[in-house]
Amino acid sequence: MVVCRVCVECGQTTQQALYKEYSGGSIQLCRCEHCKCVLDKYVERELVILLLDLLLLRVEAYRHLIFNYGISASVLWKLMVVLVLCEGYIHTHTHTQTLKMHFM
Numbered sequence: 301m302v303v304c305r306v307c308v309e310c311g312q313t314t315q316q317a318l319y320k321e322y323s324g325g326s327i328q329l330c331r332c333e334h335c336k337c338v339l340d341k342y343v344e345r346e347l348v349i350l351l352l353d354l355l356l357l358r359v360e361a362y363r364h365l366i367f368n369y370g371i372s373a374s375v376l377w378k379l380m381v382v383l384v385l386c387e388g389y390i391h392t393h394t395h396t397q398t399l400k401m402h403f404m
Contacts, residue, residue: 306367307332307339308360318343318368340368354383 304313312334319327319340329338342350342364353361365371365379 304367305339306363307335307337308341308363308368309337310335311363314339340364342368354379355386357387 304315305318306313310332312332314333316330316333316339319329321327327344329341329343331337332339342353342361350361350364354365366376371379
């Protein structure tokens with residue numbers, strides 16, 4: 301079975317590995333053949349950074365999570381529901397604050 305990965309920067313699919321592993325546990329991130337950027341910068345970043353980028357609605361973080369992370373579909377749906385609820389709360393809260401300022 302061929303595993304297709306996605307470049308988080310341009311969204312182009314590729315069959316190459318996300319990184320090369322060398323002796324001693326060091327890795328080198330591979331570059332996208334299309335845009336010449338690192339294929340997936342989230343490979344070597346902490347989970348907290350990924351979660352913050354998800355809350356900031358960064359497309360790169362969602363591409364990493366959906367295509368390159370290998371998360372199960374049930375967990376992905378639960379995460380999407382939580383993020384949509386958070387986004388709805390933020391939108392409602394900012395809209396309410398704007399209305400209050402207009403009526404003052």
